[in-house]
Amino acid sequence: MPLADRFLTVRRDVHSREVLARGGDPEAHSILERSGFVPVVRLHETYHRLPVGLDEAEEKRLATRAVARLRAVKYGVDTDNAFDTEMREPHYLPLGSSIAHLAERIRDATTSDEVADALTELTASHDGVPIALGEVLAATAAFYQDLGQPPDPHTAKRLQYLAEHRLAVLWSDLAHMRNDLADRHQDHPQRRACTAEAGPDEREASAVCACPPPPPRLTTTPVAAPAAPAHTRR
Structure with missing residues (x-):
């Protein structure tokens, strides 16, 4: 940095x-x-x-x-x-850090069961993250609906659309992947738990770990928000 x-x-x-x-x-x-x-x-x-x-x-x-x-x-x-101030506020981890921890668990995972377990926090049908996010969108839509400015009803409909269509598709896809991995019980062919030990065919006395290098960390590129559906426009 x-x-x-x-x-x-x-x-x-x-x-x-x-x-x-x-x-x-x-x-x-x-x-x-x-x-x-x-x-x-x-x-x-x-x-x-x-x-x-x-x-x-x-x-x-x-x-x-x-x-x-x-x-x-x-x-x-x-x-x-x-x-200016001499005050220092305690720093607490934000809510998003808990979700980011799931990514770390998946990066460190060596089996399909471990990844399925991590994804369960996203796909649980009662209290998974997308379900909670849908409740936030619905509550915000209800707040906007009668706020009083001309664009507000359109904003409310947009939030409802995101919750009912876009978020539902995301949850459905993740749930399908989680269930697929839960049934596989498969070790990842390119990952294994690190024992910090040299392999049986290692000749160098200084060698302490025969693990393959960690997988590259993938990043996502932000994309523009989709346009509002035609039927919601006034």
């Missing part, structure tokens, strides 16, 4: 009078967003701002809290005197 990514500025802009945060890496951006900041993506820059419509006291509270949280995990923060 570049050292520059460990530094941020949180200042009130002299021209717009907005409270802006610049710099940092994705973890810092996540802390800012959990502290109330809104990401702004420009062609050559991504930064964060506080929401519009806040009074100065609330802006100070949110900015000061962000500084405290960032410094608690050793980010360097250059800030206005109004937002």
Whole structure:
């Protein structure tokens, strides 16, 4: 990680009078967003701002809290005197880290049973992650439905569509894969548990591990959100 990514500025802009945060890496951006900041993506820059419509006291509270949280995990923060603080908030792992742990379990898995066990947390029909996410989408849709602005009913329908169609397809596919792996009881041909021991045909006395290299870590490329279905447009 570049050292520059460990530094941020949180200042009130002299021209717009907005409270802006610049710099940092994705973890810092996540802390800012959990502290109330809104990401702004420009062609050559991504930064964060506080929401519009806040009074100065609330802006100070949110900015000061962000500084405290960032410094608690050793980010360097250059800030206005109004937002400076010696306070350090305890840092707790976010909810998403529990889901990311499933990916680590799958990367370390050597058998189909181990992967099926990890995927069960995603595919459980009563309290799996997609089921819970569907409840969040439905609750948000209900909130938008009667919020009062002209686009709000359309937003509610869009959320309902995502929950009922896109999320349902994701859950169905994952459940099919989980059940397939649960029936296989198969060792992965390119993976095995590391014993930290040399193989029986190893001649070098210094050798301590004959395991193959770990599989490459695959990353996904973000894609644009799908367009709203035609029948929901006004």
